Amino acid sequence: MKKITSVCPYCGAGCKLKLVVEKNKIIRAEAADGVTNQNELCLKGYYGWDFLNDTKLLTPRLTQPMIRYEKGGKLQPVSWDEAISYTAKRLKAIKEQHGPRSIMTTGSSRGTGNETNYVMQKFARGVLHTNNVDCCARVCHGPSVAGLQVTLGNGAMSNSIGDIEHSKCLLVFGYNCADSHPIVARRVIKAKENGAKIIVCDPRRIETARIADQHLQLKNGCNMALVNAFGYVLLEENLYDKEYVAKYTDGLDAYREVVKGYAPEDVEHLTGVPAHMVRQAMRTFAAAPSATIMWGMGVTQFGQAVDVVKGLSSLALLTGNLGRENVGVGPVRGQNNVQGACDMGVLPNQFPGYQDVVDPEVRAKFAKAWGINVDDMDDKVGVRITEVPHMAIEGEMKAYYIMGEDPLQTEADLGLVRKGFEALDFVVVQDIFMTKTAEVADVILPATSWGEHGGVFTCADRGFQRFEKAIDAKYNVKRDWEIISLLATEMGYPMHYDNNQQIWDELRELCPLFYGVTYEKMGEMGHVQWPCPTLDHSGTPYLYKDSKFDTPNGKGQLFAAEWRAPAEVPDADYPLVLCTVREVGHYSCRSMTGNCAALQTLADEPGFVQINPTDAELLNIKDKQLVWVSSRRGKVISRAEVNERINLGSVYMTYQWWIGACNELTQDNLDPISKTPETKYCAVNISQI
Numbered sequence: 001m002k003k004i005t006s007v008c009p010y011c012g013a014g015c016k017l018k019l020v021v022e023k024n025k026i027i028r029a030e031a032a033d034g035v036t037n038q039n040e041l042c043l044k045g046y047y048g049w050d051f052l053n054d055t056k057l058l059t060p061r062l063t064q065p066m067i068r069y070e071k072g073g074k075l076q077p078v079s080w081d082e083a084i085s086y087t088a089k090r091l092k093a094i095k096e097q098h099g100p101r102s103i104m105t106t107g108s109s110r111g112t113g114n115e116t117n118y119v120m121q122k123f124a125r126g127v128l129h130t131n132n133v134d135c136c137a138r139v140c141h142g143p144s145v146a147g148l149q150v151t152l153g154n155g156a157m158s159n160s161i162g163d164i165e166h167s168k169c170l171l172v173f174g175y176n177c178a179d180s181h182p183i184v185a186r187r188v189i190k191a192k193e194n195g196a197k198i199i200v201c202d203p204r205r206i207e208t209a210r211i212a213d214q215h216l217q218l219k220n221g222c223n224m225a226l227v228n229a230f231g232y233v234l235l236e237e238n239l240y241d242k243e244y245v246a247k248y249t250d251g252l253d254a255y256r257e258v259v260k261g262y263a264p265e266d267v268e269h270l271t272g273v274p275a276h277m278v279r280q281a282m283r284t285f286a287a288a289p290s291a292t293i294m295w296g297m298g299v300t301q302f303g304q305a306v307d308v309v310k311g312l313s314s315l316a317l318l319t320g321n322l323g324r325e326n327v328g329v330g331p332v333r334g335q336n337n338v339q340g341a342c343d344m345g346v347l348p349n350q351f352p353g354y355q356d357v358v359d360p361e362v363r364a365k366f367a368k369a370w371g372i373n374v375d376d377m378d379d380k381v382g383v384r385i386t387e388v389p390h391m392a393i394e395g396e397m398k399a400y401y402i403m404g405e406d407p408l409q410t411e412a413d414l415g416l417v418r419k420g421f422e423a424l425d426f427v428v429v430q431d432i433f434m435t436k437t438a439e440v441a442d443v444i445l446p447a448t449s450w451g452e453h454g455g456v457f458t459c460a461d462r463g464f465q466r467f468e469k470a471i472d473a474k475y476n477v478k479r480d481w482e483i484i485s486l487l488a489t490e491m492g493y494p495m496h497y498d499n500n501q502q503i504w505d506e507l508r509e510l511c512p513l514f515y516g517v518t519y520e521k522m523g524e525m526g527h528v529q530w531p532c533p534t535l536d537h538s539g540t541p542y543l544y545k546d547s548k549f550d551t552p553n554g555k556g557q558l559f560a561a562e563w564r565a566p567a568e569v570p571d572a573d574y575p576l577v578l579c580t581v582r583e584v585g586h587y588s589c590r591s592m593t594g595n596c597a598a599l600q601t602l603a604d605e606p607g608f609v610q611i612n613p614t615d616a617e618l619l620n621i622k623d624k625q626l627v628w629v630s631s632r633r634g635k636v637i638s639r640a641e642v643n644e645r646i647n648l649g650s651v652y653m654t655y656q657w658w659i660g661a662c663n664e665l666t667q668d669n670l671d672p673i674s675k676t677p678e679t680k681y682c683a684v685n686i687s688q689i
């Protein structure tokens with residue numbers, strides 16, 4: 001029996017665990033003393049390894065390469081040589097006929113690790129010659145990255161997960177940490193025990209609201225109006241830190257000009273939050289010696305998400321809550337390695353280490369290191385994954401190489417996404433399970449899973465952590481980066497790596513932010529936070545020391561925008577607002593956790609539609625009754641959960657099931673900057689079956 005150190009693959013909390021292994025089987029998981037989890041795990045950490053033992057899997061594991069030679073034909077098992085040669089030939093032909101930008105690629109924010117994401121974006125940029133590479137950050141915290149890069153200079157959490165429990169005020173906005181990051185939720189409870197004031201802004205009475213000093217139960221879709229009202233109170237009541245604002249920020253006059261129209265009393269009808277509560281919240285927030293703002297998808301999955309992120313960071317700037325311990329802004333990243341996928345340049349606008357693709361010097365540096373002609377590199381920002389369905393339908397996108405993502409379940413407006421996939425000439429899926437997207441692929445490239453390989457993940461607080469291989473893969477599968485390297489070589493760009501560390505050292509050399517994060521240092525320290533620019537640097541627990549921001553002029557940028565209504569509001573036909581949410585026992589599209597017995601038992605039936613008792617009574621719907629939920633785009637069956645924690649006029653569905661998939665109903669109104677869809681708001685109806 002041996003114990004292998006790993007990092008949980010199920011959320012950005014980055015909890016360390018030990019996988020106990022006997023005869024190439026996982027026996028159990030034990031909590032380890034990680035910086036972020038300190039010997040604690042949630043249910044997913046304890047029971048999320050079961051699928052590795054291959055016991056009665058509900059979703060089949062991909063066990064060998066397969067090709068569908070003709071549209072409408074069957075997937076046929078083939079050798080690796082044939083799969084690589086066929087894929088390379090098809091991609092080359094499409095590139096030659098339609099150009100590099102007709103091919104889309106994705107990295108993965110899940111269990112594959114940073115090294116693979118680096119290799120995937122190198123394949124896109126260095127072999128296909130396109131910046132069309134993206135990841136699921138686009139549909140979650142893309143707005144946090146875009147917003148914070150403008151206001152503060154970096155798109156990540158400013159401080160550490162450990163800081164949360166020492167902060168004296170937590171403003172938790174659109175973030176259900178109990179379901180999303182249970183171990184982070186424990187930090188929130190510890191903060192409360194340490195005397196912190198907790199302010200929750202959420203339309204639902206979520207778990208955290210139960211321990212909150214104030215719960216501002218705003219109406220869905222009004223985030224910008226409430227954030228502006230907060231700003232109004234800080235200025236009007238002189239609660240802001242004038243000295244800090246004068247010294248370290250820009251843009252106060254323009255900010256004041258916008259928020260002056262958002263007196264809490266004037267927007268009460270819009271936000272649904274009583275004015276005195278808005279005022280009290282800001283008095284508490286501004287009076288705290290240290291305050292932290294945390295947010296989740298309740299902020300980012302809206303058509304005006306980037307503006308709201310900028311508005312939230314402005315609250316931190318106005319009160320001087322940046323540049324020191326136990327304060328800051330915390331967009332708590334969802335998937336376990338979504339921070340890492342962004343760090344590694346699986347973004348259409350940035351190389352690894354957040355270096356801009358439109359900067360000629362940066363392109364020249366990467367071209368030289370990769371041994372390619374700089375003139376072959378794409379000098380424009382690439383396509384985002386949410387733009388692919390539209391472009392495919394228009395005939396502008398021809399091929400899609402998808403690694404570790406399941407857009408046919410997790411993207412908004414699945415009817416539209418399906419049409420986009422039908423219009424594509426060639427779809428390659430590299431994954432571990434026969435997901436909904438793998439089912440329509442022309443080529444399946446089966447990969448090893450977390451547990452069957454090692455590597456480096458980045459957790460939500462910028463911390464790089466190594467995870468080790470626990471068992472040998474049982475099937476005819478390969479490591480993700482090995483598959484990509486074989487494809488690159490077959491397409492005429494020789495690519496070979498012997499191990500993860502070779503890749504890691506190559507990317508370190510190219511990324512000043514990460515240069516000092518060696519494998520040895522991660523081994524010794526366990527968790528090294530970027531920036532870590534030199535070999536003797538021990539990492540950065542909090543950004544913007546002494547309030548020096550990474551913006552062009554070194555100052556924090558204050559920002560407010562007029563509130564815009566969501567794209568589709570309720571009417572007589574579709575009188576309710578649908579908001580998608582997460583289920584605590586499952587992860588993403590559920591392919592991994594849905595194949596773990598204990599987690600399956602916890603939630604063994606396609607999700608629910610949560611509805612307020614008053615709305616349920618009006619519609620004559622009983623608790624646990626099967627109902628139709630319909631929108632202008634589709635109709636699904638779900639089971640009603642009549643729940644008094646739900647606000648009037650809104651219903652909530654989990655996105656983790658393909659039966660009763662809520663994304664059949666959602667709409668893809670995209671934020672104009674980040675191109676993130678408004679999955680938190682569309683109009684629906686509920687009717688009896």
Ligand code: SF4
Nearest residue numbers: 008011015042045183
């Ligand atoms: Fe920790 Fe998140 Fe894994 Fe739970 S799911 S054990 S909170 S990393």
